[in-house]
Amino acid sequence: MxxxxxxxxxxxxxxxxxxxxxxxxxxxxxxxxxxxxxxxxxxxxxxxxxxxxxxxxxxxxxxxxxxxxxxxxxxxxxxxxxxxxxxxxxxxxxxxxxxxxxxxxxxxxxxxxxxGCYPTGAVSLIRPLRAAGILPDGYPVTVNAVSGYTGGGKQMIAQMEDVNHPEHMTANNFLYGLNLKHKHMPEMKIHGLLDRAPLFSPSVGRFPQGMIVQVPLHLENLNEGASLESIHAALVAHYAGQNIVTVVPLEDSAKLGRVDAEELVGKDTMKLFVFGSTGGAHVNLVALLDNLGKGxxxxxxxxxxxxxxx
Ligand SMILES: NC(=O)C1=CN([C@@H]2O[C@H](COP(=O)(O)OP(=O)(O)OC[C@H]3O[C@@H](n4cnc5c(N)ncnc54)[C@H](OP(=O)(O)O)[C@@H]3O)[C@@H](O)[C@H]2O)C=CC1
Ligand SMILES: CC(=O)N[C@@H](CCC(=O)OP(=O)(O)O)C(=O)O
The missing domain is CATH 3.40.50.720 (NAD(P)-binding Rossmann-like Domain)
Structure with a gap:
């Protein structure tokens, strides 16, 4: 039927x-x-x-x-x-x-x-670390992101593409949500299992589709023993057994010089990266997706x- x-x-x-x-x-x-x-x-x-x-x-x-x-x-x-x-x-x-x-x-x-497209990236990175006891209570999580302009629907598409639109936008990349009260914050907090609202700073680029969501972390403020390797291992374990969310191997991400926001355009998958150096003080967690695909x-x-x- x-x-x-x-x-x-x-x-x-x-x-x-x-x-x-x-x-x-x-x-x-x-x-x-x-x-x-x-x-x-x-x-x-x-x-x-x-x-x-x-x-x-x-x-x-x-x-x-x-x-x-x-x-x-x-x-x-x-x-x-x-x-x-x-x-x-x-x-x-x-x-x-x-x-x-x-x-x-x-x-x-x-x-x-x-x-939401941004929460898909943010929750995918944060939740496994809360569940594994790596990200402690009270940690001040920051989420920085860039989206393709289709994320703003028909109205933003017209503003970006139509030079005759009364509110035509000429910027190639702009920050918004500057009052830091974006509507996605409660969703990130609840499904990220956070006890504190994250600081979320979104932006839009002059490309139709694609998205990068970043969660930078200071290792010294995480629970004891947290490292580039243990964070990566927690993500790998969390996403084992399915093929939509991929955790990029550390040796592959270490070879990358850049991440292209448009890499997964037209795909319904998401890639997660853990950037940093062995023994370093910081890691940068990155989710790459199509805002209109997995987003x-x-x-x-x-x-x-x-x-x-x-
Ligand atoms: N674009 C994206 O990347 C993402 C979007 N979303 C969510 O998906 C939803 C749809 O977004 P999106 O497709 O981008 O938006 P669009 O503005 O592109 O499309 C919305 C559609 O809904 C119609 N519509 C608006 N109000 C009504 C109404 N009262 N009754 C019936 N139809 C109505 C619009 O018609 P009209 O042309 O007349 O306005 C339009 O066809 C939103 O809630 C958005 O937040 C979620 C994740 C990502
Ligand atoms: C670029 C852009 O404007 N993006 C939208 C979010 C797109 C999305 O995720 O839609 P939901 O709001 O339904 O989750 C915004 O920030 O409001």
Missing amino acids: TAKIFIDGEHGTTGLQIRSRTADRRDVEWLSIPEAERRNAAMREDMLNSADIAILCLPDDASKEAVSMVAGNNNVRIIDTSTAFRIAPDWAYGFAEMDKDQADKIRSARCVANP ASGAAVQNMDLMLSA
Whole structure:
């Protein structure tokens, strides 16, 4: 039997990439609304309630509205790509490699919150070190990142690409979130198992897709015995047995002169690096991903497949 899938927001950046990733699939039937009717609430409600899985690719407020439209209809399962439910206790967090049992939680969940692109990188680096007792309570975690501009959705894409846009942006690389209250911080804190909010400094580069997330650490402030090698080993152990999140061997990362934010564009995988020198004072943890791959649409398709395999 084919599963009926409706993407609310299918004509936006994340929605379109879900459709392109699944264009050849014959095991799903797509329910669809013409683009001109994308904000027609009655049509959306009808489609949402007819789906086996509704994938919400909408701003937070519209996602909350969509969820309210299917309240009480237990036949519909939901994957929400917005920030709205990522720390809701009754939603499964859709980062399947986060813990050994996370894929099973997603498989059996009615409601799955797809992680944010930046939190996917940050949580992937931080959580294993908290779980392994390497990163102590109270450690002041810093997360620095650069994203391709599609991370800002249709609006930022137009601002970056359309020279006639009234708010056209000419910068090749800019910092934002300068009040240090970015909406992703609670998600990073909770799923990173942190007891203190991280300091998060995001930026955007003039390239459509790709992302680097960095978590620099001072070894002397970690729990005793922490080293480049022990941190790398903890990440390797945490991600053993799956092939989406790869921990790059230390000897390979030691040979690199640079990391290219666009290396994984079009892929749904993520690479983790541990940079530093044996016996050195610092390590820099780096996650490399496509903001629209493992950071959004790729993860949504992965979660859909897990839910369909229940
Ligand atoms: N882009 C990325 O890299 C990532 C995005 N996300 C999240 O995914 C979600 C979607 O983002 P993205 O695809 O980038 O955004 P876009 O702005 O590109 O697309 C959003 C789509 O939703 C539609 N929409 C907006 N409001 C409503 C509404 N009230 N009712 C029905 N449709 C509506 C928009 O239509 P209209 O054209 O009329 O505005 C548009 O088609 C967001 O919550 C975002 O935070 C998560 C991870 C990464
Ligand atoms: C470049 C850019 O603007 N990025 C977005 C985040 C993109 C993303 O991760 O979406 P979620 O907010 O749904 O997690 C931002 O910082 O708000």
